[in-house]
Amino acid sequence: MKEIKIKDALIPALGFGTFQLDSTQAKTMVEAALHEGYRHIDTAQIYRNEEAVGEAIKASGVARDQVFLTTKVWRESLGAKDFLPSVEESLRKLKTDHVDLLLIHWPNAAVPVAEYMEQLMEAQQKGYTKFIGVSNHTIALLDEVLATGADIITNQVEYHPLINQTKLYTYLQEHNITLTAYSPIAQGKVIGNPTLKSIGAKYGKSEVQVTLRWLMQQDNVLAIPRTTKTENLISNLQIFDFELTPDEMESINGLRRENLRVINPSFGPQWD
Numbered sequence: 001m002k003e004i005k006i007k008d009a010l011i012p013a014l015g016f017g018t019f020q021l022d023s024t025q026a027k028t029m030v031e032a033a034l035h036e037g038y039r040h041i042d043t044a045q046i047y048r049n050e051e052a053v054g055e056a057i058k059a060s061g062v063a064r065d066q067v068f069l070t071t072k073v074w075r076e077s078l079g080a081k082d083f084l085p086s087v088e089e090s091l092r093k094l095k096t097d098h099v100d101l102l103l104i105h106w107p108n109a110a111v112p113v114a115e116y117m118e119q120l121m122e123a124q125q126k127g128y129t130k131f132i133g134v135s136n137h138t139i140a141l142l143d144e145v146l147a148t149g150a151d152i153i154t155n156q157v158e159y160h161p162l163i164n165q166t167k168l169y170t171y172l173q174e175h176n177i178t179l180t181a182y183s184p185i186a187q188g189k190v191i192g193n194p195t196l197k198s199i200g201a202k203y204g205k206s207e208v209q210v211t212l213r214w215l216m217q218q219d220n221v222l223a224i225p226r227t228t229k230t231e232n233l234i235s236n237l238q239i240f241d242f243e244l245t246p247d248e249m250e251s252i253n254g255l256r257r258e259n260l261r262v263i264n265p266s267f268g269p270q271w272d
């Protein structure tokens, strides 16, 4: 497994996402993921499965300190009054005294960036999380985040071959911040893409595996695919036994002209 070293953190580059997994699925799949070798799990308050994720980690027999665990504070809990109590509730549900990474899930125009970043830094000072970061933040918002002096390690955003994130990725690289790719297989929309299919045929790999490999070959990029099927969870891990050539990387880069965004809620920011 590739690991990304960023500041003092060492993070398995391929993690397991749990969006839209109900409690039963989250319990089964997180346990299966840990059994198959995943050591990085991504959840969020709004997924309403933190309890199941916590149970799965306990039941897996994998030591807590061997799992890089991320959760995210929902946009309605960003204010100074609600922030820390919401994190305490997450920790209770996750059955742990700290997470490894705590993220601001989405910006919220009603709460100033400086206000929620102060809360996030306080959560870190209290030991509720080892590292801090943001999600769904644009370059303009990241400028505000960095102006607070916060030492964030990631911005978790939609990233896969069909979206153009060049500007944001360049900014993150310049500031030594990782990009965690969510919806890394575009919620299945990479399947059937002729470019990914023909590259995969050369290695005996699927479009999904080629996509995940393309992400793994980029500097400071992590990815957190989600699945409800053990066989997919296993095949998503089988991406470290082949290597895309520079030409293949380039032809996959070319797919970004489609600029497909699968996650675009009305409360989202003005994307870069």
Ligand SMILES: NC(=O)c1ccc[n+]([C@@H]2O[C@H](COP(=O)([O-])OP(=O)(O)OC[C@H]3O[C@@H](n4cnc5c(N)ncnc54)[C@H](OP(=O)(O)O)[C@@H]3O)[C@@H](O)[C@H]2O)c1
Pocket (backbone or CB within 6 Å): 016, 017, 018, 019, 020, 042, 043, 105, 135, 136, 156, 157, 181, 182, 183, 184, 185, 186, 187, 188, 191, 208, 224, 225, 226, 227, 228, 229, 231, 232, 233, 235, 236, 263
């Ligand atoms: N920060 C945010 O705002 C945010 C937003 C979205 C997502 N996320 C995080 O990112 C994670 C991943 O994103 P996502 O859940 O949106 O979508 P995704 O991982 O891009 O795609 C999930 C879909 O792909 C299918 N799939 C997975 N592996 C497959 C394989 N090997 N072959 C064929 N199909 C496969 C799954 O179906 P099956 O179940 O049938 O395998 C599922 O329908 C989330 O779970 C969450 O942790 C964060």
